[in-house]
Amino acid sequence: MPLRSRATVLDIARQAGVSRATVSLVLRGSDRIKPETADKVRKAMQDVGYVYNRAAANLRSARTSFVGMVMSDLTNPFFSELAVGIEDSLYRQGLTPILANTNDDLARQEQVLKSMLENGVLGVVLSPARGTEARHLSLPPSAPPVILAMRKIDGCELPYVGQDNRGGASKAARHLIDLGHRRIAFFGGDAAITTQQERYEGYCDALRDAGLEVSPALVFETEVSKDGGQQAMERALATPARPTAAVCYNDIIAIGATRALAMRGLHAGNDFAIVGFDNLSEAKDNFPPLTTIDAETHAMGGRAAEALVHLFDTPHAPKSTAIIGGSRLVVRQSCGAHLTGRAARNSNEVSSQASMTDRAGRAGRCGASAPHARSTMEEDNVA
Amino acid sequence: MPLRSRATVLDIARQAGVSRATVSLVLRGSDRIKPETADKVRKAMQDVGYVYNRAAANLRSARTSFVGMVMSDLTNPFFSELAVGIEDSLYRQGLTPILANTNDDLARQEQVLKSMLENGVLGVVLSPARGTEARHLSLPPSAPPVILAMRKIDGCELPYVGQDNRGGASKAARHLIDLGHRRIAFFGGDAAITTQQERYEGYCDALRDAGLEVSPALVFETEVSKDGGQQAMERALATPARPTAAVCYNDIIAIGATRALAMRGLHAGNDFAIVGFDNLSEAKDNFPPLTTIDAETHAMGGRAAEALVHLFDTPHAPKSTAIIGGSRLVVRQSCGAHLTGRAARNSNEVSSQASMTDRAGRAGRCGASAPHARSTMEEDNVA
DNA sequence: CATTGCGATTAGATCGATCTAACAGCCGGC
DNA sequence: GCCGGCTGTTAGATCGATCTAATCGCAATG
Numbered sequence: 125m126p127l128r129s130r131a132t133v134l135d136i137a138r139q140a141g142v143s144r145a146t147v148s149l150v151l152r153g154s155d156r157i158k159p160e161t162a163d164k165v166r167k168a169m170q171d172v173g174y175v176y177n178r179a180a181a182n183l184r185s186a187r188t189s190f191v192g193m194v195m196s197d198l199t200n201p202f203f204s205e206l207a208v209g210i211e212d213s214l215y216r217q218g219l220t221p222i223l224a225n226t227n228d229d230l231a232r233q234e235q236v237l238k239s240m241l242e243n244g245v246l247g248v249v250l251s252p253a254r255g256t257e258a259r260h261l262s263l264p265p266s267a268p269p270v271i272l273a274m275r276k277i278d279g280c281e282l283p284y285v286g287q288d289n290r291g292g293a294s295k296a297a298r299h300l301i302d303l304g305h306r307r308i309a310f311f312g313g314d315a316a317i318t319t320q321q322e323r324y325e326g327y328c329d330a331l332r333d334a335g336l337e338v339s340p341a342l343v344f345e346t347e348v349s350k351d352g353g354q355q356a357m358e359r360a361l362a363t364p365a366r367p368t369a370a371v372c373y374n375d376i377i378a379i380g381a382t383r384a385l386a387m388r389g390l391h392a393g394n395d396f397a398i399v400g401f402d403n404l405s406e407a408k409d410n411f412p413p414l415t416t417i418d419a420e421t422h423a424m425g426g427r428a429a430e431a432l433v434h435l436f437d438t439p440h441a442p443k444s445t446a447i448i449g450g451s452r453l454v455v456r457q458s459c460g461a462h463l464t465g466r467a468a469r470n471s472n473e474v475s476s477q478a479s480m481t482d483r484a485g486r487a488g489r490c491g492a493s494a495p496h497a498r499s500t501m502e503e504d505n506v507a
Numbered sequence: 508m509p510l511r512s513r514a515t516v517l518d519i520a521r522q523a524g525v526s527r528a529t530v531s532l533v534l535r536g537s538d539r540i541k542p543e544t545a546d547k548v549r550k551a552m553q554d555v556g557y558v559y560n561r562a563a564a565n566l567r568s569a570r571t572s573f574v575g576m577v578m579s580d581l582t583n584p585f586f587s588e589l590a591v592g593i594e595d596s597l598y599r600q601g602l603t604p605i606l607a608n609t610n611d612d613l614a615r616q617e618q619v620l621k622s623m624l625e626n627g628v629l630g631v632v633l634s635p636a637r638g639t640e641a642r643h644l645s646l647p648p649s650a651p652p653v654i655l656a657m658r659k660i661d662g663c664e665l666p667y668v669g670q671d672n673r674g675g676a677s678k679a680a681r682h683l684i685d686l687g688h689r690r691i692a693f694f695g696g697d698a699a700i701t702t703q704q705e706r707y708e709g710y711c712d713a714l715r716d717a718g719l720e721v722s723p724a725l726v727f728e729t730e731v732s733k734d735g736g737q738q739a740m741e742r743a744l745a746t747p748a749r750p751t752a753a754v755c756y757n758d759i760i761a762i763g764a765t766r767a768l769a770m771r772g773l774h775a776g777n778d779f780a781i782v783g784f785d786n787l788s789e790a791k792d793n794f795p796p797l798t799t800i801d802a803e804t805h806a807m808g809g810r811a812a813e814a815l816v817h818l819f820d821t822p823h824a825p826k827s828t829a830i831i832g833g834s835r836l837v838v839r840q841s842c843g844a845h846l847t848g849r850a851a852r853n854s855n856e857v858s859s860q861a862s863m864t865d866r867a868g869r870a871g872r873c874g875a876s877a878p879h880a881r882s883t884m885e886e887d888n889v890a
Numbered sequence: 891c892a893t894t895g896c897g898a899t900t901a902g903a904t905c906g907a908t909c910t911a912a913c914a915g916c917c918g919g920c
Numbered sequence: 921g922c923c924g925g926c927t928g929t930t931a932g933a934t935c936g937a938t939c940t941a942a943t944c945g946c947a948a949t950g
Contacts, residue, residue, distance in 0.1 A: 127570065127936095128567040128569045128935095130919070131921090132936055132937080133936070133937060134936080134937095142882070142900085143899065143900045144900085144901090144936090144937080144938090145900050145901080145938080145939085146898085146899060148937060148938060148939090149898095149899085149938095152938090156898065158897085158898060158899090161899085162940070173648070173649070175624050175647060175649060175937090177566075177625065178626050178627070178933070178937090179566045179627055179935090179936085180566050180905095180936035180938085181936080181937050181938070182510075182905095182937090183562045183563050183566050183904095183905050183907090183935090184937050185938060186510040186905070187510065193930040199584070201584060201587075204582055205582055207581060207606075208581050208610075211581075211606060211608045214609070215615070220626065221605065221606045221607070222604065222605055223576065223590075223604045224594070224604070225590075225591050225594045225595070227595075232598070236598070239603060242558060242559040242560070243561050244560070244561070244562055253708070265556070266512060266513045266556075288827075311938075313774070337518070349792075350792040351792070362802045362812050363901075380792070383792070383794045405582065406789070407765070411770065412945080440612075450789075498600050510905090511905095515906055515907080525929075525930085526929065526930045527906090527907080527931090528930050528931080528932095529929060529930070530907090530909080531909090532908095533910090539927075539928065539929085540928070541927085541929090544928080556906080559907090560904090560905090560906090563908085564907050564908070565935095566905090566907075566935050566936065567906080567907050567908040567909075568907080568909085568934050568935085569935070774918080887894090
């Protein structure tokens with residue numbers, strides 16, 4: 125019996141010789157109470173072992189401190205970093221996160237949203253389950269604000285916080301172009317997801333800007349998993365006009381791709397250039413460390429939470445606003461830039477890349493004892 | 508204003524021409540209401556667009572459906588799998604998880620626990636922050652049950668749900684012994700944590716049972732990270748009486764250790780046998796796939812939640828109970844068992860291992876294009 | 891001296907569902 | 921015809937903090 129038998133404001137009031145209203149004011153830190161009285165009340169709280177009852181306060185004030193966090197897949201490190209970013213921000217703001225992991229199950233997503241509304245959440249940060257459509261998010265008119273995180277939904281008016289997918293992917297492709305690559309593949313995941321579409325657009329942007337042809341033969345769709353990335357790389361290597369580099373939909377696929385190379389005795393960076401997306405903590409721990417786009421997932425979680433909190437004060441803000449984060453190329457070794465001595469910027473070092481392209485044709489190498497020196501200054505940013 | 512201006516039971520009652528008490532009974536699915544009346548009420552609920560107000564119900568019934576989930580580090584895949592296991596179970600039971608990620612910060616842990624008590628949680632699943640001592644968990648007498656997950660705390664009477672650390676590590680070491688290894692290292696993390704102590708004990712058990720000496724020279728303490736695992740491996744390889752195999756505290760360290768080998772052109776399994784612990788999803792995706800101990804993290808999360816729910820009904824159960832999960836050796840490639848053609852059980856194939864030990868001395872290999880065939884039947888269990 | 895002003899405190903109503911105890915209606919039995 | 925038992929429903933109190941509007945002292949002011 126948790127709640128029964130707990131001391132109440134009345135107990136404190138009696139102990140301190142004041143009224144319940146006074147106690148309530150002290151609880152909320154009002155400055156309208158004389159300091160000595162407040163001290164007296166606080167001492168009484170200690171004496172009776174008081175524990176604040178938020179259910180009661182919530183009822184009367186018609187306001188909770190709950191915020192819903194609906195995550196599509198928390199075991200995915202991308203979403204757990206996002207979730208921690210949200211949680212950190214909510215914690216700093218004195219808000220209490222209610223968690224639901226939908227596991228990409230639409231029915232479950234619907235249920236947990238309902239439960240959150242019943243609990244009077246101030247708002248919800250929603251990373252939509254795969255397949256969510258606008259009609260799944262038809263909320264009652266009394267519903268609190270909902271903000272979409274990381275996945276946009278077609279025809280949905282809800283505010284959105286996400287990464288600069290297009291710009292980031294464009295930077296990734298541009299980096300490979302600058303390193304001299306001309307046949308650059310795109311290893312994609314689920315083409316039905318807007319995130320992927322945007323990243324693919326960015327990849328196309330960069331190729332077109334450089335006067336390179338965008339060809340369907342360079343696009344390898346696969347499952348979003350390391351196995352998927354591995355398969356994409358295997359298919360790419362079996363192509364007649366074999367690409368020499370790839371922009372990957374995300375780090376998971378990129379890591380799988382580096383694994384496919386390793387299994388053939390090849391090395392990402394030396395034999396095939398790979399760039400990922402997300403900058404998961406796994407990316408820097410990969411072998412070789414992954415060149416990737418840092419979309420500051422943790423920070424974006426924080427921005428989502430802040431944007432949501434902002435909506436509390438601005439009940440009917442303009443619909444369909446979008447906050448897009450920055451993107452930053454993090455150059456490590458999987459792209460081969462370290463072999464040129466520096467992260468090439470706006471320069472086409474075709475010659476050194478040509479040899480690399482040649483190497484990519486061979487099956488293995490001899491006597492390579494330490495193919496990648498692991499530098500401690502591993503991060504080199506190209507805006 | 509989420510809660511204000513929502514329809515209440517009174518609105519439903521008026522609409523349906525019944526009393527508020529009747530509506531309340533229908534809401535809770537009581538069988539004491541005539542089916543036709545119930546239908547009438549449910550229709551009225553639709554008509555007025557009713558959303559249940561749990562804050563009000565919680566107040567009167569002095570019972571919420573909240574359960575606290577305090578995680579020490581959600582970005583760690585081990586804990587995110589645990590958290591998802593807990594969340595899945597709570598969801599099935601109609602309970603609402605309140606999440607807090609302490610980030611291993613004791614002060615924050617204290618604060619979120621307080622907040623959870625204020626919100627009237629039915630109980631808390633707590634994965635304690637590093638450094639938590641019994642005195643940090645002195646809860647008020649009215650506090651709901653707390654169950655410790657995965658980390659025990661010295662001198663703390665709280666019930667505990669955890670893995671079979673000792674048994675699992677013993678199986679890991681035994682497996683290496685069966686494969687013929689005689690100099691088996693232990694790559695450890697934070698020796699102050701009971702989890703690590705137990706795994707170390709299990710390792711010692713197996714060595715002693717096999718008549719092997721347990722030597723401090725075989726223990727390499729390091730940071731719990733991939734970099735830490737890499738360093739441990741490098742130190743181990745630099746030892747005069749170089750070990751040929753290692754039991755790692757967890758998969759993270761084990762993966763770092765395989766990376767250290769890869770950076771020298773060596774291969775886990777071929778040149779040095781490695782066994783991890785936890786069976787993270789990263790373990791099977793590692794290159795080479797990691798032999799490890801599956802402690803069924805997701806399932807243990809579920810069992811923690813169930814054990815907690817059990818305590819709701821049994822207010823003053825015997826203190827200090829412990830639920831220990833199973834452990835299962837998952838044989839993949841990092842231990843080298845695949846090279847012997849089968850997962851060796853109770854056999855000492857010293858000869859083939861001796862050559863392996865010899866290989867470990869050389870720097871690299873020539874023309875190895877596909878050192879590890881990736882089999883689709885990758886999991887082979889030895890109880 | 892009455893009045894205004896202001897800081898500090900308080901009585902009592904209130905939030906919306908639940909709980910308790912009671913009630914109407916109806917049947918069957920002695 | 922009265923009573924006990926049963927079903928289905930309900931009036932009114934209740935949970936514990938907050939909110940509103942009022943009150944009390946006390947000092948300054950006209």
